[in-house]
Amino acid sequence: MADGFAGAPPGFRPLYRQVKALLIQRISDRQWLPGQAIPAEPIIAAELGVSQGTVRKALDEMAAENVLVRRQGRGTYVARHDEARILFQFFKIVPDGGVPVFPDSRLRSVTQGVADAAESRALALAPAAPVIRIARLREIAGVVAISEYLTLPAALFPDFPGEDVPNNLYDFYAARFGITISGGQERVKAVAASSDDAAHLGLVAGAPVLLIDRIAHALDGTRIEWRRSYCSTEACSYVGELK
Amino acid sequence: MADGFAGAPPGFRPLYRQVKALLIQRISDRQWLPGQAIPAEPIIAAELGVSQGTVRKALDEMAAENVLVRRQGRGTYVARHDEARILFQFFKIVPDGGVPVFPDSRLRSVTQGVADAAESRALALAPAAPVIRIARLREIAGVVAISEYLTLPAALFPDFPGEDVPNNLYDFYAARFGITISGGQERVKAVAASSDDAAHLGLVAGAPVLLIDRIAHALDGTRIEWRRSYCSTEACSYVGELK
DNA sequence: TAGTGGTCTAGACCACTTC
DNA sequence: AAGTGGTCTAGACCACTAG
Numbered sequence: 001m002a003d004g005f006a007g008a009p010p011g012f013r014p015l016y017r018q019v020k021a022l023l024i025q026r027i028s029d030r031q032w033l034p035g036q037a038i039p040a041e042p043i044i045a046a047e048l049g050v051s052q053g054t055v056r057k058a059l060d061e062m063a064a065e066n067v068l069v070r071r072q073g074r075g076t077y078v079a080r081h082d083e084a085r086i087l088f089q090f091f092k093i094v095p096d097g098g099v100p101v102f103p104d105s106r107l108r109s110v111t112q113g114v115a116d117a118a119e120s121r122a123l124a125l126a127p128a129a130p131v132i133r134i135a136r137l138r139e140i141a142g143v144v145a146i147s148e149y150l151t152l153p154a155a156l157f158p159d160f161p162g163e164d165v166p167n168n169l170y171d172f173y174a175a176r177f178g179i180t181i182s183g184g185q186e187r188v189k190a191v192a193a194s195s196d197d198a199a200h201l202g203l204v205a206g207a208p209v210l211l212i213d214r215i216a217h218a219l220d221g222t223r224i225e226w227r228r229s230y231c232s233t234e235a236c237s238y239v240g241e242l243k
Numbered sequence: 244m245a246d247g248f249a250g251a252p253p254g255f256r257p258l259y260r261q262v263k264a265l266l267i268q269r270i271s272d273r274q275w276l277p278g279q280a281i282p283a284e285p286i287i288a289a290e291l292g293v294s295q296g297t298v299r300k301a302l303d304e305m306a307a308e309n310v311l312v313r314r315q316g317r318g319t320y321v322a323r324h325d326e327a328r329i330l331f332q333f334f335k336i337v338p339d340g341g342v343p344v345f346p347d348s349r350l351r352s353v354t355q356g357v358a359d360a361a362e363s364r365a366l367a368l369a370p371a372a373p374v375i376r377i378a379r380l381r382e383i384a385g386v387v388a389i390s391e392y393l394t395l396p397a398a399l400f401p402d403f404p405g406e407d408v409p410n411n412l413y414d415f416y417a418a419r420f421g422i423t424i425s426g427g428q429e430r431v432k433a434v435a436a437s438s439d440d441a442a443h444l445g446l447v448a449g450a451p452v453l454l455i456d457r458i459a460h461a462l463d464g465t466r467i468e469w470r471r472s473y474c475s476t477e478a479c480s481y482v483g484e485l486k
Numbered sequence: 487t488a489g490t491g492g493t494c495t496a497g498a499c500c501a502c503t504t505c
Numbered sequence: 506a507a508g509t510g511g512t513c514t515a516g517a518c519c520a521c522t523a524g
Contacts, residue, residue: 012520014493040509051495056510064307065486072510073502090485184485189476190433190451208433208451216485233432240483242333242427242459243308255501257512283490294514299491315491316521 015050020058022048027067027078028219030178037075038068067182067219081170081181090170092186093212095141095236103138103146105167110134112154119151122215122226130154134165137200138229140236147197148229156224169225170216179224184216188238193230201232210238258293263301265291270310270321271462273421280318281311310425310462324413324424333413335429336455338384338479346381346389348410353377355397362394365458365469373397377408380443381472383479390440391472399467412468422467427459431481436473444475453481 023044026032038044041059045052059076062068066089069077079085083102094100114128125131132154138146150169154160157177166172173179188210195205203209210231217223231238266287269275281287284302288295302319305311309332312320322328326345337343357371368374375397381389393412397403400420409415416422431453438448446452453474460466474481 016493053496054494057493059510070510071503073504073508075503075509092483186483186485187480188431188453188483189480190453190474191476192451208435210431210433210453213480214485231433233434237430237432237456238481238483240335240429240431240481242429242457259512296515297513300512302491313491314522316489316523318490318522 016054016057016061019044019048019050019055020061023058023062024067024219027180032078034078034080034174034180037077040075065182081168081174083168083171086168086170090181090184092238092240093140093146093231093236094239098141101140102168103140106137106139106144107163107165108135108137110160110162110165112160115151119226123151123153123223125153132157132160136165143235144200144202145234145236146229146231147200148227150228151226152224156222173224179218181216181224182219184214184225187213189213191230193232197230201230203232203234207232209233212238259297259300259304262287262291262293262298263304266301266305267310267462270423275321277321277323277417277423280320283318308425324411324417326411326414329411329413333424333427335481335483336383336389336474336479337482341384344383345411346383349380349382349387350406350408351378351380353403353405353408355403358394362469366394366396366466368396375400375403379408386478387443387445388477388479389472389474390443391470393471394469395467399465416467422461424459424467425462427457427468430456432456434473436475440473444473446475446477450475452476455481 023038032038039047041052041055045055048055059068059070063070063076066079069079071077087100087102091100091102111133113131113133115123115125115131117127119125119131120127120129123131132152134150134152136148137144138148140146152160156179170181173181190208191211192206193201193203193209197209198205198207201209210229210233212229212231214225214227214229215223216225216227266281275281282290284295284298288298291298302311302313306313306319309322312322314320330343330345334343334345354376356374356376358366358368358374360370362368362374363370363372366374375395377393377395379391380387381391383389395403399422413424416424433451434454435449436444436446436452440452441448441450444452453472453476455472455474457468457470457472458466459468459470
Protein backbone atom coordinates (compact mmCIF):
# COMPACT_ATOMS: atom_id res chain seq x y z
CA MET A 1 0.00 0.00 0.00
CA ALA A 2 1.19 3.50 -0.79
CA ASP A 3 1.35 5.56 2.34
CA GLY A 4 0.05 8.74 0.84
CA PHE A 5 2.58 10.83 2.72
CA ALA A 6 2.60 14.49 1.88
CA GLY A 7 3.86 16.52 4.78
CA ALA A 8 4.33 16.62 8.51
CA PRO A 9 3.52 13.93 11.08
CA PRO A 10 0.21 15.59 12.15
CA GLY A 11 -1.27 14.33 8.89
CA PHE A 12 -1.99 10.68 9.60
CA ARG A 13 -4.10 8.57 7.30
CA PRO A 14 -4.98 5.08 8.50
CA LEU A 15 -4.31 2.22 6.15
CA TYR A 16 -7.96 1.21 5.99
CA ARG A 17 -8.92 4.70 4.78
CA GLN A 18 -6.37 4.47 2.01
CA VAL A 19 -7.88 1.12 1.05
CA LYS A 20 -11.34 2.68 1.16
CA ALA A 21 -10.29 5.59 -1.06
CA LEU A 22 -8.83 3.16 -3.57
CA LEU A 23 -11.98 1.03 -3.66
CA ILE A 24 -14.22 4.11 -4.04
CA GLN A 25 -12.01 5.14 -6.93
CA ARG A 26 -12.68 1.81 -8.63
CA ILE A 27 -16.42 2.29 -8.28
CA SER A 28 -16.21 5.91 -9.38
CA ASP A 29 -14.17 4.80 -12.43
CA ARG A 30 -16.79 2.17 -13.23
CA GLN A 31 -14.33 -0.70 -12.97
CA TRP A 32 -16.89 -2.16 -10.57
CA LEU A 33 -20.46 -1.50 -11.67
CA PRO A 34 -23.62 -1.08 -9.58
CA GLY A 35 -25.22 -4.42 -8.83
CA GLN A 36 -22.01 -6.36 -9.37
CA ALA A 37 -20.25 -8.34 -6.67
CA ILE A 38 -16.75 -7.16 -5.80
CA PRO A 39 -13.95 -9.63 -5.00
CA ALA A 40 -14.03 -11.45 -1.67
CA GLU A 41 -12.19 -9.96 1.29
CA PRO A 42 -9.17 -12.31 1.23
CA ILE A 43 -8.69 -11.62 -2.50
CA ILE A 44 -8.63 -7.85 -2.04
CA ALA A 45 -6.40 -8.21 1.01
CA ALA A 46 -3.85 -10.34 -0.87
CA GLU A 47 -3.93 -8.03 -3.89
CA LEU A 48 -3.23 -4.93 -1.78
CA GLY A 49 -0.87 -6.63 0.65
CA VAL A 50 -2.88 -5.79 3.78
CA SER A 51 -4.68 -7.97 6.28
CA GLN A 52 -8.25 -9.10 5.81
CA GLY A 53 -9.25 -7.14 8.92
CA THR A 54 -8.09 -3.90 7.33
CA VAL A 55 -10.04 -4.57 4.15
CA ARG A 56 -13.03 -5.44 6.29
CA LYS A 57 -12.91 -2.13 8.12
CA ALA A 58 -12.87 -0.26 4.79
CA LEU A 59 -15.77 -2.33 3.42
CA ASP A 60 -17.79 -1.89 6.62
CA GLU A 61 -17.48 1.87 6.42
CA MET A 62 -18.55 1.88 2.79
CA ALA A 63 -21.52 -0.33 3.65
CA ALA A 64 -22.48 2.08 6.43
CA GLU A 65 -22.49 4.88 3.82
CA ASN A 66 -24.71 2.85 1.50
CA VAL A 67 -22.01 2.61 -1.16
CA LEU A 68 -21.81 -1.17 -0.78
CA VAL A 69 -24.29 -3.83 0.26
CA ARG A 70 -22.95 -6.82 2.16
CA ARG A 71 -24.82 -10.11 2.30
CA GLN A 72 -23.63 -12.88 4.55
CA GLY A 73 -22.87 -16.05 2.63
CA ARG A 74 -23.20 -14.34 -0.75
CA GLY A 75 -20.79 -11.49 -1.19
CA THR A 76 -20.31 -7.72 -1.24
CA TYR A 77 -22.09 -5.73 -3.95
CA VAL A 78 -21.88 -2.22 -5.32
CA ALA A 79 -25.16 -0.56 -4.29
CA ARG A 80 -27.84 -0.10 -6.93
CA HIS A 81 -30.52 2.55 -7.14
CA ASP A 82 -33.43 0.18 -6.81
CA GLU A 83 -36.76 1.85 -6.28
CA ALA A 84 -36.87 0.34 -2.82
CA ARG A 85 -33.49 1.79 -1.95
CA ILE A 86 -34.26 5.28 -3.27
CA LEU A 87 -37.57 5.20 -1.49
CA PHE A 88 -35.87 4.45 1.77
CA GLN A 89 -32.83 6.62 1.31
CA PHE A 90 -33.69 9.65 -0.80
CA PHE A 91 -37.40 10.06 -0.68
CA LYS A 92 -38.56 11.63 2.53
CA ILE A 93 -42.15 12.42 1.54
CA VAL A 94 -44.50 9.83 3.00
CA PRO A 95 -48.29 9.57 2.82
CA ASP A 96 -49.88 10.38 6.16
CA GLY A 97 -51.72 7.24 7.06
CA GLY A 98 -49.98 4.70 4.91
CA VAL A 99 -46.76 3.06 3.88
CA PRO A 100 -44.20 4.86 1.72
CA VAL A 101 -44.80 4.44 -2.02
CA PHE A 102 -42.60 5.41 -4.93
CA PRO A 103 -44.46 8.22 -6.72
CA ASP A 104 -45.41 8.08 -10.40
CA SER A 105 -44.29 10.96 -12.60
CA ARG A 106 -45.96 12.98 -15.35
CA LEU A 107 -43.36 14.71 -17.46
CA ARG A 108 -44.25 18.29 -18.37
CA SER A 109 -41.18 19.45 -20.28
CA VAL A 110 -37.50 18.92 -20.98
CA THR A 111 -35.60 21.95 -22.30
CA GLN A 112 -32.00 22.98 -22.87
CA GLY A 113 -30.57 26.38 -22.04
CA VAL A 114 -27.77 28.21 -20.30
CA ALA A 115 -27.43 28.44 -16.54
CA ASP A 116 -28.72 31.53 -14.80
CA ALA A 117 -26.94 32.89 -11.74
CA ALA A 118 -28.85 30.71 -9.26
CA GLU A 119 -28.26 27.56 -11.30
CA SER A 120 -24.55 28.27 -11.70
CA ARG A 121 -24.24 28.75 -7.97
CA ALA A 122 -26.28 25.68 -7.02
CA LEU A 123 -24.40 23.35 -9.36
CA ALA A 124 -20.98 25.06 -9.12
CA LEU A 125 -20.94 25.67 -12.88
CA ALA A 126 -19.31 28.39 -14.97
CA PRO A 127 -21.64 31.32 -15.77
CA ALA A 128 -23.93 30.53 -18.69
CA ALA A 129 -22.85 26.88 -18.81
CA PRO A 130 -25.31 24.71 -20.76
CA VAL A 131 -27.97 23.04 -18.65
CA ILE A 132 -30.95 20.74 -19.03
CA ARG A 133 -34.22 21.71 -17.33
CA ILE A 134 -36.98 19.28 -16.46
CA ALA A 135 -40.45 20.02 -15.12
CA ARG A 136 -42.73 17.25 -13.95
CA LEU A 137 -45.59 16.36 -11.63
CA ARG A 138 -45.57 13.47 -9.20
CA GLU A 139 -48.47 11.46 -7.86
CA ILE A 140 -48.70 9.94 -4.44
CA ALA A 141 -51.53 7.47 -3.95
CA GLY A 142 -53.05 8.55 -7.26
CA VAL A 143 -53.15 12.25 -6.40
CA VAL A 144 -50.79 14.88 -7.80
CA ALA A 145 -48.89 16.04 -4.72
CA ILE A 146 -45.60 17.41 -6.06
CA SER A 147 -44.64 19.82 -8.81
CA GLU A 148 -40.92 19.72 -9.34
CA TYR A 149 -38.26 21.49 -11.39
CA LEU A 150 -34.79 20.08 -12.04
CA THR A 151 -31.61 21.52 -13.48
CA LEU A 152 -28.74 19.30 -14.68
CA PRO A 153 -25.32 20.22 -16.12
CA ALA A 154 -25.69 19.36 -19.81
CA ALA A 155 -22.00 18.43 -20.06
CA LEU A 156 -22.61 15.35 -17.93
CA PHE A 157 -25.71 14.22 -19.82
CA PRO A 158 -24.93 14.03 -23.56
CA ASP A 159 -27.95 13.36 -25.81
CA PHE A 160 -30.42 13.70 -22.97
CA PRO A 161 -33.82 12.69 -24.34
CA GLY A 162 -36.49 15.32 -24.87
CA GLU A 163 -39.25 12.94 -23.85
CA ASP A 164 -39.71 9.46 -22.40
CA VAL A 165 -37.71 10.39 -19.33
CA PRO A 166 -38.19 7.57 -16.84
CA ASN A 167 -39.88 7.90 -13.49
CA ASN A 168 -36.84 6.80 -11.51
CA LEU A 169 -34.25 9.40 -12.50
CA TYR A 170 -31.35 8.25 -10.33
CA ASP A 171 -31.58 4.78 -11.84
CA PHE A 172 -31.67 6.44 -15.28
CA TYR A 173 -28.61 8.63 -14.57
CA ALA A 174 -26.70 5.48 -13.59
CA ALA A 175 -27.84 3.22 -16.42
CA ARG A 176 -27.67 5.74 -19.27
CA PHE A 177 -24.90 8.15 -18.22
CA GLY A 178 -22.85 6.21 -15.68
CA ILE A 179 -23.55 8.76 -12.94
CA THR A 180 -24.29 7.48 -9.46
CA ILE A 181 -25.94 9.84 -7.01
CA SER A 182 -24.48 9.13 -3.59
CA GLY A 183 -25.91 11.87 -1.40
CA GLY A 184 -27.15 15.40 -1.10
CA GLN A 185 -28.58 18.13 1.06
CA GLU A 186 -32.13 19.41 1.28
CA ARG A 187 -33.39 22.76 2.55
CA VAL A 188 -37.10 22.90 3.28
CA LYS A 189 -39.26 26.01 3.45
CA ALA A 190 -42.98 26.81 3.60
CA VAL A 191 -44.05 29.03 0.71
CA ALA A 192 -47.22 30.16 -1.02
CA ALA A 193 -48.01 28.12 -4.11
CA SER A 194 -47.77 29.90 -7.46
CA SER A 195 -51.03 29.94 -9.38
CA ASP A 196 -49.54 27.49 -11.89
CA ASP A 197 -48.35 25.00 -9.28
CA ALA A 198 -51.53 25.43 -7.26
CA ALA A 199 -53.61 24.51 -10.29
CA HIS A 200 -51.62 21.34 -10.82
CA LEU A 201 -51.76 20.42 -7.15
CA GLY A 202 -55.48 21.07 -6.80
CA LEU A 203 -54.98 23.97 -4.41
CA VAL A 204 -55.96 27.61 -4.44
CA ALA A 205 -53.22 30.04 -5.44
CA GLY A 206 -51.25 31.13 -2.41
CA ALA A 207 -51.97 27.97 -0.43
CA PRO A 208 -49.07 26.87 1.80
CA VAL A 209 -46.82 24.26 0.17
CA LEU A 210 -43.49 22.76 1.08
CA LEU A 211 -40.53 23.84 -1.04
CA ILE A 212 -37.83 21.18 -0.92
CA ASP A 213 -34.60 22.50 -2.41
CA ARG A 214 -32.17 19.65 -3.07
CA ILE A 215 -28.62 19.56 -4.39
CA ALA A 216 -27.48 16.00 -5.14
CA HIS A 217 -23.90 14.90 -5.74
CA ALA A 218 -21.92 11.89 -6.97
CA LEU A 219 -19.46 9.72 -5.07
CA ASP A 220 -16.61 12.13 -5.82
CA GLY A 221 -18.63 15.16 -4.70
CA THR A 222 -19.49 16.52 -8.16
CA ARG A 223 -22.84 18.29 -8.09
CA ILE A 224 -25.22 16.51 -10.43
CA GLU A 225 -28.72 17.82 -9.91
CA TRP A 226 -30.55 20.82 -8.49
CA ARG A 227 -34.15 19.96 -7.70
CA ARG A 228 -36.94 22.17 -6.37
CA SER A 229 -40.04 20.26 -5.32
CA TYR A 230 -43.25 22.11 -4.46
CA CYS A 231 -45.22 19.70 -2.37
CA SER A 232 -48.76 19.79 -1.07
CA THR A 233 -48.82 18.45 2.48
CA GLU A 234 -52.58 17.95 2.59
CA ALA A 235 -52.10 14.18 2.70
CA CYS A 236 -48.41 13.61 3.18
CA SER A 237 -45.43 14.84 5.22
CA TYR A 238 -41.70 15.30 4.97
CA VAL A 239 -40.09 13.05 7.57
CA GLY A 240 -36.79 13.49 9.36
CA GLU A 241 -35.12 11.18 11.84
CA LEU A 242 -33.30 12.48 14.92
CA LYS A 243 -30.58 10.12 16.02
CA MET B 244 -21.43 -13.45 29.82
CA ALA B 245 -24.99 -14.67 29.91
CA ASP B 246 -25.95 -16.02 26.52
CA GLY B 247 -29.46 -14.71 26.53
CA PHE B 248 -30.78 -17.98 25.12
CA ALA B 249 -34.52 -18.26 24.81
CA GLY B 250 -35.46 -20.53 21.95
CA ALA B 251 -34.34 -22.07 18.69
CA PRO B 252 -31.00 -21.64 16.89
CA PRO B 253 -32.44 -19.14 14.35
CA GLY B 254 -32.33 -16.58 17.11
CA PHE B 255 -28.67 -15.63 17.25
CA ARG B 256 -27.43 -12.70 19.25
CA PRO B 257 -23.77 -11.79 18.89
CA LEU B 258 -21.76 -11.41 22.05
CA TYR B 259 -20.93 -7.77 21.35
CA ARG B 260 -24.63 -6.92 21.14
CA GLN B 261 -25.24 -8.51 24.50
CA VAL B 262 -22.40 -6.41 25.87
CA LYS B 263 -23.92 -3.34 24.25
CA ALA B 264 -27.36 -4.05 25.73
CA LEU B 265 -25.80 -4.42 29.18
CA LEU B 266 -23.88 -1.15 28.88
CA ILE B 267 -26.96 0.70 27.64
CA GLN B 268 -28.79 -0.68 30.65
CA ARG B 269 -26.17 0.83 32.95
CA ILE B 270 -26.60 4.24 31.33
CA SER B 271 -30.37 3.93 31.35
CA ASP B 272 -30.22 2.99 35.06
CA ARG B 273 -28.03 6.02 35.73
CA GLN B 274 -25.17 3.93 37.08
CA TRP B 275 -23.11 5.85 34.54
CA LEU B 276 -24.15 9.48 34.24
CA PRO B 277 -23.97 11.84 31.27
CA GLY B 278 -20.60 13.55 31.05
CA GLN B 279 -18.85 10.88 33.11
CA ALA B 280 -16.08 8.66 31.78
CA ILE B 281 -16.87 4.95 31.73
CA PRO B 282 -14.20 2.35 32.60
CA ALA B 283 -11.45 1.68 30.08
CA GLU B 284 -11.90 -1.08 27.53
CA PRO B 285 -9.61 -3.66 29.22
CA ILE B 286 -11.41 -3.13 32.54
CA ILE B 287 -14.85 -3.76 31.05
CA ALA B 288 -13.50 -6.72 29.07
CA ALA B 289 -12.01 -8.34 32.18
CA GLU B 290 -15.15 -7.67 34.21
CA LEU B 291 -17.40 -9.31 31.62
CA GLY B 292 -14.97 -12.05 30.65
CA VAL B 293 -14.84 -11.13 26.95
CA SER B 294 -12.03 -9.88 24.77
CA GLN B 295 -11.20 -6.22 24.42
CA GLY B 296 -12.12 -6.40 20.72
CA THR B 297 -15.65 -7.43 21.59
CA VAL B 298 -16.06 -4.59 24.06
CA ARG B 299 -14.65 -2.25 21.44
CA LYS B 300 -17.21 -3.29 18.87
CA ALA B 301 -20.03 -2.60 21.35
CA LEU B 302 -18.57 0.80 22.29
CA ASP B 303 -18.04 1.76 18.64
CA GLU B 304 -21.67 1.06 17.83
CA MET B 305 -22.83 3.13 20.78
CA ALA B 306 -20.54 5.97 19.72
CA ALA B 307 -21.99 5.79 16.20
CA GLU B 308 -25.46 6.22 17.75
CA ASN B 309 -24.30 9.23 19.77
CA VAL B 310 -24.83 7.47 23.08
CA LEU B 311 -21.12 7.62 23.89
CA VAL B 312 -18.34 10.00 22.94
CA ARG B 313 -14.88 8.51 22.53
CA ARG B 314 -11.76 10.65 22.77
CA GLN B 315 -8.41 9.20 21.89
CA GLY B 316 -5.95 9.43 24.75
CA ARG B 317 -8.63 10.50 27.23
CA GLY B 318 -11.40 7.98 27.55
CA THR B 319 -14.99 7.09 26.68
CA TYR B 320 -17.76 9.33 28.02
CA VAL B 321 -21.53 9.11 28.29
CA ALA B 322 -22.86 11.71 25.85
CA ARG B 323 -24.15 14.98 27.28
CA HIS B 324 -26.75 17.32 25.88
CA ASP B 325 -24.42 20.22 25.39
CA GLU B 326 -25.82 23.07 23.39
CA ALA B 327 -23.30 22.32 20.67
CA ARG B 328 -24.40 18.71 20.48
CA ILE B 329 -28.12 19.46 20.42
CA LEU B 330 -27.53 22.10 17.82
CA PHE B 331 -25.78 19.60 15.61
CA GLN B 332 -27.98 16.63 16.29
CA PHE B 333 -31.51 17.76 17.08
CA PHE B 334 -31.89 21.20 15.71
CA LYS B 335 -32.42 21.21 11.98
CA ILE B 336 -33.50 24.84 11.55
CA VAL B 337 -30.62 26.93 10.26
CA PRO B 338 -30.48 30.62 9.33
CA ASP B 339 -30.23 31.05 5.59
CA GLY B 340 -26.99 32.87 5.11
CA GLY B 341 -25.20 32.12 8.33
CA VAL B 342 -23.93 29.54 10.73
CA PRO B 343 -26.29 27.53 12.95
CA VAL B 344 -27.03 29.22 16.28
CA PHE B 345 -28.83 27.86 19.31
CA PRO B 346 -32.07 29.86 19.56
CA ASP B 347 -33.08 31.84 22.63
CA SER B 348 -36.48 31.10 24.13
CA ARG B 349 -39.26 33.26 25.55
CA LEU B 350 -41.53 31.21 27.76
CA ARG B 351 -45.23 31.95 27.29
CA SER B 352 -46.88 29.46 29.63
CA VAL B 353 -46.55 26.22 31.54
CA THR B 354 -49.82 24.45 32.44
CA GLN B 355 -50.94 21.11 33.75
CA GLY B 356 -53.92 19.15 32.46
CA VAL B 357 -55.09 15.78 31.21
CA ALA B 358 -54.13 14.35 27.85
CA ASP B 359 -56.57 14.76 24.99
CA ALA B 360 -56.89 12.03 22.35
CA ALA B 361 -54.08 13.36 20.17
CA GLU B 362 -51.71 13.73 23.11
CA SER B 363 -52.46 10.23 24.39
CA ARG B 364 -51.76 8.81 20.97
CA ALA B 365 -48.59 10.80 20.38
CA LEU B 366 -47.06 9.94 23.74
CA ALA B 367 -48.58 6.43 24.08
CA LEU B 368 -50.32 7.41 27.32
CA ALA B 369 -53.50 6.17 28.94
CA PRO B 370 -56.57 8.32 28.10
CA ALA B 371 -56.74 11.42 30.28
CA ALA B 372 -53.31 10.82 31.78
CA PRO B 373 -51.87 13.94 33.41
CA VAL B 374 -49.66 16.04 31.16
CA ILE B 375 -47.63 19.23 31.25
CA ARG B 376 -48.04 21.74 28.44
CA ILE B 377 -45.50 24.38 27.50
CA ALA B 378 -45.83 27.21 25.01
CA ARG B 379 -42.87 29.36 24.04
CA LEU B 380 -41.34 31.49 21.32
CA ARG B 381 -37.84 31.08 19.95
CA GLU B 382 -35.55 33.66 18.43
CA ILE B 383 -33.05 33.05 15.70
CA ALA B 384 -30.59 35.88 15.11
CA GLY B 385 -32.67 38.17 17.32
CA VAL B 386 -35.92 37.60 15.43
CA VAL B 387 -38.81 35.48 16.67
CA ALA B 388 -38.94 32.67 14.13
CA ILE B 389 -40.63 29.78 15.96
CA SER B 390 -43.76 29.41 18.05
CA GLU B 391 -43.78 26.02 19.70
CA TYR B 392 -46.06 23.91 21.87
CA LEU B 393 -44.88 20.95 23.93
CA THR B 394 -46.66 18.19 25.79
CA LEU B 395 -44.90 16.03 28.41
CA PRO B 396 -46.16 13.09 30.50
CA ALA B 397 -46.50 14.59 33.99
CA ALA B 398 -45.63 11.25 35.59
CA LEU B 399 -42.06 11.55 34.36
CA PHE B 400 -41.60 15.16 35.46
CA PRO B 401 -42.58 15.53 39.15
CA ASP B 402 -42.66 19.09 40.44
CA PHE B 403 -42.12 20.61 37.02
CA PRO B 404 -41.60 24.35 37.51
CA GLY B 405 -44.31 26.76 36.41
CA GLU B 406 -41.76 29.33 35.31
CA ASP B 407 -38.00 29.72 34.87
CA VAL B 408 -37.93 26.84 32.45
CA PRO B 409 -34.47 26.88 30.85
CA ASN B 410 -33.79 27.48 27.20
CA ASN B 411 -32.11 24.12 26.66
CA LEU B 412 -34.87 21.69 27.60
CA TYR B 413 -33.06 18.43 26.86
CA ASP B 414 -30.25 19.42 29.16
CA PHE B 415 -32.87 20.33 31.77
CA TYR B 416 -34.69 16.99 31.43
CA ALA B 417 -31.39 15.21 32.02
CA ALA B 418 -30.11 17.35 34.90
CA ARG B 419 -33.40 17.75 36.80
CA PHE B 420 -35.34 14.54 36.03
CA GLY B 421 -32.68 12.07 34.90
CA ILE B 422 -34.28 11.69 31.48
CA THR B 423 -32.00 11.52 28.46
CA ILE B 424 -33.51 12.14 25.05
CA SER B 425 -31.78 9.83 22.61
CA GLY B 426 -33.73 10.27 19.39
CA GLY B 427 -37.01 10.99 17.71
CA GLN B 428 -38.96 11.45 14.52
CA GLU B 429 -40.13 14.63 12.86
CA ARG B 430 -42.94 15.13 10.35
CA VAL B 431 -42.89 18.43 8.52
CA LYS B 432 -45.83 20.12 6.79
CA ALA B 433 -46.58 23.52 5.29
CA VAL B 434 -49.60 25.13 6.93
CA ALA B 435 -51.26 28.53 7.20
CA ALA B 436 -50.26 30.38 10.37
CA SER B 437 -52.99 30.94 12.95
CA SER B 438 -53.66 34.59 13.69
CA ASP B 439 -52.07 34.15 17.13
CA ASP B 440 -48.89 32.53 15.84
CA ALA B 441 -48.72 34.93 12.91
CA ALA B 442 -48.79 37.87 15.28
CA HIS B 443 -45.90 36.47 17.29
CA LEU B 444 -43.91 35.65 14.17
CA GLY B 445 -44.49 39.01 12.55
CA LEU B 446 -46.51 37.55 9.68
CA VAL B 447 -50.00 38.12 8.36
CA ALA B 448 -52.58 35.53 9.42
CA GLY B 449 -52.65 32.65 6.95
CA ALA B 450 -49.04 33.10 5.83
CA PRO B 451 -47.27 29.82 5.05
CA VAL B 452 -45.25 28.43 7.96
CA LEU B 453 -43.51 25.15 8.58
CA LEU B 454 -45.15 22.83 11.11
CA ILE B 455 -42.54 20.51 12.60
CA ASP B 456 -44.21 17.73 14.57
CA ARG B 457 -41.68 15.91 16.73
CA ILE B 458 -41.97 12.92 19.04
CA ALA B 459 -38.81 12.43 21.10
CA HIS B 460 -37.92 9.30 23.06
CA ALA B 461 -35.42 8.10 25.66
CA LEU B 462 -32.74 5.43 25.33
CA ASP B 463 -35.21 2.68 26.17
CA GLY B 464 -37.78 3.96 23.67
CA THR B 465 -40.15 5.62 26.15
CA ARG B 466 -41.84 8.63 24.55
CA ILE B 467 -40.89 11.76 26.45
CA GLU B 468 -42.02 14.80 24.52
CA TRP B 469 -44.46 15.81 21.81
CA ARG B 470 -43.42 19.10 20.23
CA ARG B 471 -45.15 21.15 17.54
CA SER B 472 -43.04 23.99 16.18
CA TYR B 473 -44.58 26.59 13.88
CA CYS B 474 -41.67 28.13 12.08
CA SER B 475 -41.40 31.12 9.78
CA THR B 476 -39.04 30.28 6.92
CA GLU B 477 -38.57 33.86 5.83
CA ALA B 478 -34.96 33.79 6.94
CA CYS B 479 -34.21 30.17 7.80
CA SER B 480 -34.72 26.64 6.51
CA TYR B 481 -35.19 23.10 7.76
CA VAL B 482 -32.25 21.05 6.55
CA GLY B 483 -32.08 17.36 5.82
CA GLU B 484 -29.12 15.27 4.75
CA LEU B 485 -29.39 12.53 2.15
CA LYS B 486 -26.81 9.83 2.66
C1' DT C 487 5.95 8.53 31.51
C1' DA C 488 1.75 6.18 31.91
C1' DG C 489 -2.72 5.43 30.29
C1' DT C 490 -6.26 5.93 26.83
C1' DG C 491 -8.45 4.84 22.47
C1' DG C 492 -7.00 3.74 17.34
C1' DT C 493 -4.88 0.70 14.01
C1' DC C 494 -3.17 -3.54 12.19
C1' DT C 495 -2.31 -8.29 12.10
C1' DA C 496 -3.18 -13.43 12.26
C1' DG C 497 -5.93 -17.08 13.01
C1' DA C 498 -10.03 -19.80 14.62
C1' DC C 499 -14.63 -20.67 14.38
C1' DC C 500 -19.73 -19.53 13.26
C1' DA C 501 -23.83 -18.49 10.27
C1' DC C 502 -25.59 -18.19 5.84
C1' DT C 503 -25.90 -19.20 0.85
C1' DT C 504 -25.14 -21.92 -3.09
C1' DC C 505 -23.98 -25.97 -5.55
C1' DA D 506 -18.95 -29.39 0.70
C1' DA D 507 -17.21 -25.04 -0.45
C1' DG D 508 -17.23 -20.22 -0.25
C1' DT D 509 -18.93 -15.95 1.62
C1' DG D 510 -19.31 -12.47 5.24
C1' DG D 511 -19.77 -12.23 10.65
C1' DT D 512 -17.87 -12.94 15.21
C1' DC D 513 -14.35 -13.53 18.59
C1' DT D 514 -9.84 -13.75 20.33
C1' DA D 515 -4.91 -12.35 21.35
C1' DG D 516 -1.31 -9.48 20.89
C1' DA D 517 1.65 -5.75 18.94
C1' DC D 518 2.32 -1.18 18.02
C1' DC D 519 0.76 3.84 17.11
C1' DA D 520 -1.33 8.47 18.18
C1' DC D 521 -3.04 11.35 21.55
C1' DT D 522 -3.70 13.28 26.34
C1' DA D 523 -2.44 14.15 30.85
C1' DG D 524 0.47 14.63 34.79
